[in-house]
Amino acid sequence: AQSVTQPDIHITVSEGASLELRCNYSYGATPYLFWYVQSPGQGLQLLLKYFSGDTLVQGIKGFEAEFKRSQSSFNLRKPSVHWSDAAEYFCAVGVDYGGATNKLIFGTGTLLAVQP
Amino acid sequence: DVKVTQSSRYLVKRTGEKVFLECVQDMDHENMFWYRQDPGLGLRLIYFSYDVKMKEKGDIPEGYSVSREKKERFSLILESASTNQTSMYLCASNPLEGPYYEQYFGPGTRLTVT
Numbered sequence: 001a002q003s004v005t006q007p008d009i010h011i012t013v014s015e016g017a018s019l020e021l022r023c024n025y026s027y028g029a030t031p032y033l034f035w036y037v038q039s040p041g042q043g044l045q046l047l048l049k050y051f052s053g054d055t056l057v058q059g060i061k062g063f064e065a066e067f068k069r070s071q072s073s074f075n076l077r078k079p080s081v082h083w084s085d086a087a088e089y090f091c092a093v094g095v096d097y098g099g100a101t102n103k104l105i106f107g108t109g110t111l112l113a114v115q116p
Numbered sequence: 117d118v119k120v121t122q123s124s125r126y127l128v129k130r131t132g133e134k135v136f137l138e139c140v141q142d143m144d145h146e147n148m149f150w151y152r153q154d155p156g157l158g159l160r161l162i163y164f165s166y167d168v169k170m171k172e173k174g175d176i177p178e179g180y181s182v183s184r185e186k187k188e189r190f191s192l193i194l195e196s197a198s199t200n201q202t203s204m205y206l207c208a209s210n211p212l213e214g215p216y217y218e219q220y221f222g223p224g225t226r227l228t229v230t
Contacts, residue, residue: 009156033215043120043206043221044159090158093132094217097172102210102217108158 002027002095006107013081014115021110025089032094033048033074035065039087047089050074057082061085086114119143120209120222130226135194137225139207146212148190149219150174150182153204165190166212197229 048059123138162173
């Protein structure tokens, strides 16, 4: 069955420190992978996506993610965290649902707190 | 830019009331989705629709129904609201073809059932 696992429920980092959020997926076909961010009280905003090609993808707000097929992982990274990065982060995999219809399967999210 | 709007940001209803959550997208997308978001559970798909008057159950459809009479509008209906339906509800949309599964989200409706 398709699934996405985010093993870290809550992470706290200091402002200026580096960040890595983990994501593992289970999907039999070529995965289409996403990271979304949700600021408090807001909807989800796309940070970055991987479809094919270069396994290191760049996103908005200085984030990047690396696809590792051998580890079924798509970890999100940022070299220097800013206080405004405090939010909840969701990893997702796109799956087919018959014909051309598709849907996303989300992980349970990682809540990031940033200490001054 | 794609815009997905939801009729209310906050809603308070009483147990047993019929509740309508409305979602409108302005990009002519074929697919529309309703999710429920709860702490520690992430986003769970309630229903989705790939065309007008078409609907498919997601992972947690019990207690909910949907309506899609126009392409741009997708409504979530709680026939008889219960306290366990207190949650954040997110609507999303995407086109049938490309860019490969990426969904565009509305701001969410935080529903409280008392």
